[in-house]
Amino acid sequence: MTSTKAGSHFYDRLRSLKMTFFTITENLHYSCMGRNLSYIPPSIPSSVQILDFSFNVLKHLQKTVFPVLYFLQVLDLSRCQIKHIENDTFYNVKNLTTLILTGNPIAYFGPGCLNSLHNLQRLVLVDVGLSSLQLQMNNLTKLQELRVGTNIIQSISLPPFMSTFKDFSLLDLHANNISIIKTDHTVLLREISRNMTLILSRNPLLYIEPGAFKDIYLRELNIRSAFVSPAAQKAGLKALYGLNVKMLMFGKYRCDYKILSSDANYLDGLCFINFHEVYYYMKEKHNVPVSIFRCMKNATNVAVKGGIIREIANVPFYEIKELYLVSNQLDTVPGKQLAHLHTLEKLVFTNNVATQIPDFIDMPSLQYVDLSSNQITLTSCCSFFSGTPQLRYLNLSLNPQISLSTGPFDGLGSLEILDFHHTRVVGMGYLSLFSNLKYLRYLDISYSSVIFINIYCFYGLRNLNVLKMAGSNFQGDVARYLFNNLTFLEHLDMSYCRVVELHPSSFKNLQRLRLLNLRGNNLMNIDFLALPNLKQLTSLYVDKNSITSIPLHVLQTLPTNLSEFDLSSNPIDCSCSQTDFILWIMQNQKVLKKLENIFCKTFSPNLDFRATDFDIDSCVHKKRLTIVLSVCFVTVVVLFSFLVYRFQFYLQYCCILLRGYRSPGQQECSYDAFVIFSSYDEVWVMNELMENLENGVPPIQLCLHMRDFQAGKSIASNIIDEGIMGSRKIIVVVSQHFIDSAWCRFEFELAQSRFMMERSANIIIIILEDVEERKSKKVFGLHKHLKKNTYLKWSRDPFSNMRFWIRLRKAIIATNQ
Template structure:
């Protein structure tokens, strides 16, 4: 494909995406930064780089394209991204890069092409990258660098070509010889056999050269070829002999690695002009005898040495001091990865008392015995000691008696099961102590007696179960305490006393079943970070006091992953008092419900994650986030959220990032999103948004807003997986206002034009037709009346479920029993199963001669009762049929009924019955009168001829016609068999 054709294809793709102007990208995510616009395009199953970057803006400065299926980079692929400064293309499947692939990237500073399958590169592939300072070609299949490939990279400082198959060092040297700003060249893991070259020389600026893990058998370079190199790594060239350095100028070397070569260091020092203090003797095959020989030679050359690196040798000290033959060591001594089995209280350093740091990692040490009574050498200059990665089982009392000035002690990653009560005695200047990843079970109140200056204490991943009283009482300067990964079940009442300066406390991965109140009492004004993840904290009710009430400076709190059931309930008072909290983690907690005032005190919160924290479908209560006005990032992934409303999210005025992945919302209201004025990032991946009209506004919003980035909008699919959400058809959802106005106007004009004409021409014909139709209608109406006289029931009983006791105990026996022959229609008994409730009600009203409404305050609050009385009143007023009987079970004020139009109208026209209460003079006689009045009313004819007359007044008599009206609700319950 020619460059013109490639450019045209990119333009076509760009044009396609420009049809949609919303702030979203098909295969990339933008991460905001004050230094520029950063785009990550990671794990995309796309093999066309133009498709990945086609919709990115010209202002992009940082671009990462990793873990994709991209195979090649055509010409002008980044033509639209001329502002790029950092470009990562690592971990892809790149095999081909066009010679004009990076054309116009004049501002690019960093280019990473590592971990691909490049075997060839064009000599002009980097021709436009004049400002490039960093280039990585690590882990490819390059065998040869074409001449002049780096000719344009005049500002290049770092060049990494490690892990390839390069074998021609001469070509490499020639290609970099003109790079006057190059400082670092990495050629490790290649196939170089020598450093032979033609007339090319390395640039004077080059000071760091790595040629480790090649196949060097000689250097083969001119004596002055390496005269400007300061750091030179030749390690893991197993065939490189000592003679290779004969005559080579190494006088400027500050650090030389010869690990795993065939170089004999004593012989090497005799033939080389290198300063012996700058040689790293790690992995040079030294044993005790060779070390002694080396030390004697070093002492003849220099009086003192700053650092002596002796790691990865075969050194195993005995009682005899070998290091006494070495020059004075005034810096660090590295004896890691040797065969040391005993320290013998550092007696091998009796002539090296000025050592400042000592490293004995990865040895065979099994214990650190006491040194107070054994007369060990006094190391008053020693400040840093590391015994990591050994097999130390016990540390006895006064084990460090001979090194009283140490500030950093690393005993982690051993198997220490016993730590003597006075093991750390005398270490009054100790600042950092690492005891993590051991087998400690107990800490005592005198363990840290002498460590008053300790600031960092790491006890992670041991087997401590209880923190006893006074354990930390002397650690008043401690700022960081890590107790994570233990088996702590509780703290003794004063177990944390003394930690008056503690800022960070890590208790994650323990067995705490509650948040200790001592935490709040001890750390009132100091603690900023508290990690309680992975414990067994659980609440079964919300009535607790806040354990954080006095922790006014706490800024970071982690409560996620409580085992095995999660928090279950998040008490509404749990987070009270955390006015300074900035980050809160509640991940994976199976919380059933969040109370509206749970987060009320978190007014300074910036970050909140609730992902996977709740059970099933969650209904976030309005106001739950009302006080989080400083929140900038909210993660509510996989919570079963069904709806986003302004009432829930409306107060998040500073929110910039909202992650809603894996929820069950079928629609999102745009008005809720518009109440987030600072929103920049919205992630709704794996949300089953319906491609229907109710989401048409959301679709339009995602397409037109230029402020909120909707992550991977163009990859969001409708639930049927057949179309994309961003372009599903919404034409049917849009009302054509012009068309509607046209039809309305045309109709009005037609009526005003033709109505007078019809009146003049067809008046008598229309009038005659009207009377004919009226006669026919009256005949049909008469037949309907005759059919209704043969009704199925005598009365339909309308009542609220709370009054069912009166209907069953009083009404039913007195109207269907006791010699009465009435047939009543009841909800639970006579409604047709499987039929809509409304249809059953209509059928019941029109299949009964009467409708008896059992009036009470509960009746007034029922929506279904409202429907029933409206249907009956329709028959009363519109059909002129006496079908409605009102029975009041209790007194109801006029104020309660005055607002119900239908009830008011009925009561003004109809009399009604009042059930006699217990306050009547003679309740038995009054009830008999009540039933007689009700039976008489049920026997009256349906046709209304005149208003009913008043009845005899008593406590059971019919009441006056002006009383109540009612309010509708959904509380009536129909029991359908």
């Protein structure tokens, strides 16, 4: 047993009954249909209102079969093989309003089996083997409908007690064995409410006693295929004289083209029946003219369907409002025959063979004209409706061809619905034809072979709500501007228009659009949805296009009201590069329609691999690994670049060493000593150091960066080539400015590298001014060098000064010897 929100699938005949009987409410409808159960499950909640137990096995019904279901209103026991129904069977479900027992071979009805059902309104006993209407149902005073079709009942006589059934309104006796109806059979029909429907279709009626229905008032009488022969029908219609019925339905269900050679007046009996609506399903042909409408001229609604009528004569209908001429082989639209009918409001002339439309003259009340599914071919439309100023509905669909010229709808300013679908319409895409249709709400030109060239084709349709243009074509960029003035549009169908791309501004003014159908085009993207113009959109159909993916920024800006999104039958790209899109599909399955048809064509082009089956976790791991490796690579590159930049001079020096290191003794040096000093100490170097060493005896040649470095050469190269490698000695002038200079620190570190290579004391340090020990540690190796090697200290005392120069000169010259 399952709880469902919708009814189960029954035979077509039963389904129509059930849809009439109840509206299904969520969680109140339980279906146990077709479970081969032989008992009512006690687990059914007592609050259930609708129980479908059809197509099970309950051969014997008695009181103990049903649990107490006080709120149960609808019980369906169709096709349960029920043969016996005992007294008080339905006591535990006594609040039923609908009981369906269709298709059970019931051989025994207990005389009190229905006594408990005081609230029963609908009783369905179709195909249960009933032979009479004399049922024991005295207590069913609230009964409204009794359906006993497809039985073997021979009389329409109702039990006398039913005269108290004040709400009784429907008696369905279709497909029984009723052949004779007499006056005493219809006595009770005169006493019951006038709002009653009597269905006698498919009975073998042979004879109706004249006057049997006199002074009887019915809402509907259905006698389709209810006579054994045309002669019996002719006599039967005459015998119905005095009947008052709102709706009379007669004729046949199946075609019978038997020639009636001498029955031109076989419908004369209708002249003595008072009816408002008549529906004649003709299904036959005649070899003589038949005055079909002669006895229908007082009707308000007339329908003739399915006959072979070549023409109709003028009919002076007095109060006609609706006329239906469907599938009658008529080759002329009855415009002239119906001219000057001031009361006619609706004309349906479909599935005939008419090729032209005559002028509709002086028909001021005509509002609805359906001329679809004919053979109409027009060279100019639609001036022949000028006599119908109130025309609101015009359907010319499913015809061969209609040509429109300038001003085709002049005089039709009240038109609200215009339908041309599957009719070739000439001139539609070239001209602006709708300028006067300011009230038009619905326009259908689907599959009308229209090629839109003019961007002003829809100019004037300011109140249009629905536009269907499936199968149309657009020249150039015309679709970008075609809808600019349709600001009230809510439904747009552009399916199968071979559209490859839509500009984002195509729908910029359609802020009320709720449904957009782009099915069956060649779109590769729907980026136009990223704009906020379509915020009211609730339904979007882009199935059967060429969409492989949708960017994340588009998905994030989809209309918040979107409840139907059909993306099926597109070649979805299910790759790790589209994880955001695939994840969105998985998270929005309630919105997406036909989810089972969203396949990964690029992932598996030869197999129907669903997008929802794609393993997105593997992509997450790959993505994480890729991100980690990328971050590591970038980090290494950045770190390596930083180190290269930070130690570019050292690297350059190393390259020089790798090319082959030569000691000063092995190479010709240009200078005796390279002086490393801060530019702030340049005055001392020039006035004291250079003056005393270069002008002394013997002269010592110094390398000074501001004087001896080659122009155009990089500083680092000059330091290495000219200074450190081109000099025998290195003099370091230490001061506070030296400590703070990055270049000085760099030059000293390079000098130390040379010192380490030569293992000789080629670095002479001069302390120009005292520097704190902690500050000297800023220069790599300086503090350690001062601890292990003798250095010179400058003093302004003349005696100490003289000793300073002697020691310095000796240090430079002695080592070089």
